[in-house]
Amino acid sequence: QPLIGILALQGDVREHARAVQACGAAVTSVRRPSELAAVDGLILPGGESTTIDKLTRIFGLRDPLRDRIAAGLPVYGSCAGMILLANEIADPAKDRDGNAQQTLGGLDITVRRNAFGRQVDSFETALDFTGLAPVGEAETPVHAVFIRAPWVERVGASVQVLASVEKRAATEGATQAGAQNDRIVAEVRAVAVRSQHLLATSFHPEVTGERRIHELFIRMIRGEA
Numbered sequence: 001q002p003l004i005g006i007l008a009l010q011g012d013v014r015e016h017a018r019a020v021q022a023c024g025a026a027v028t029s030v031r032r033p034s035e036l037a038a039v040d041g042l043i044l045p046g047g048e049s050t051t052i053d054k055l056t057r058i059f060g061l062r063d064p065l066r067d068r069i070a071a072g073l074p075v076y077g078s079c080a081g082m083i084l085l086a087n088e089i090a091d092p093a094k095d096r097d098g099n100a101q102q103t104l105g106g107l108d109i110t111v112r113r114n115a116f117g118r119q120v121d122s123f124e125t126a127l128d129f130t131g132l133a134p135v136g137e138a139e140t141p142v143h144a145v146f147i148r149a150p151w152v153e154r155v156g157a158s159v160q161v162l163a164s165v166e167k168r169a170a171t172e173g174a175t176q177a178g179a180q181n182d183r184i185v186a187e188v189r190a191v192a193v194r195s196q197h198l199l200a201t202s203f204h205p206e207v208t209g210e211r212r213i214h215e216l217f218i219r220m221i222r223g224e225a
């Protein structure tokens with residue numbers, strides 16, 4: 001039975017803890033290096049990545065976290081957690097002194113924060129997600145909730161895209177009379193990625209009762225996925 005830690009500095013810690021328990025794994029909060037040292041896998045919850053970034057340093061967790069991630073600790077980040085796992089942020093927030101927010105890194109991706117824009121800053125969709133069904137069974141979509149979510153703009157060669165959404169944009173002319181002039185451009189953005197022991201989603205499976213993403217993460221910890 002693996003012990004799964006939830007980084008409990010800020011964000012939706014309780015929802016992840018419930019999801020892990022519903023999968024039958026043991027769960028504990030991580031706020032200190034000694035607690036981090038005891039876990040077999042770690043979840044970085046959704047919340048506010050700038051706040052979690054600051055708190056990891058205040059709690060003396062930044063270097064221990066970076067060290068364990070580099071040493072192969074399985075980590076799953078949802079939303080703000082995805083941002084914290086990313087090697088690069090396209091548009092990092094800056095504090096009053098002009099210092100850009102930092103990430104823990106480990107996952108070779110570039111993320112854009114709050115990427116879906118103001119009009120759709122939160123939305124839900126049915127998402128095709130690769131590799132959730134047991135071998136031989138059909139994949140069924142994930143009901144995904146996005147809340148001021150990031151998307152992935154670049155993935156490194158080692159990174160597998162597990163789910164994407166289409167971002168539709170009407171080009172110039174779309175508002176003019178004569179719909180034949182309209183051109184709808186669909187861009188695809190990655191919203192779930194994996195690289196070896198690291199898993200990240202832009203959305204929040206922990207708030208919908210969806211268990212399959214946490215189950216996948218537990219299989220990763222067991223070396224079964």
Ligand code: GLN
Pocket residue numbers: 045046047048049050078079080081083113114147148149150
């Ligand atoms: N927009 C938040 C951030 O940049 C993430 C939102 C979330 O975790 N739901 O940290």
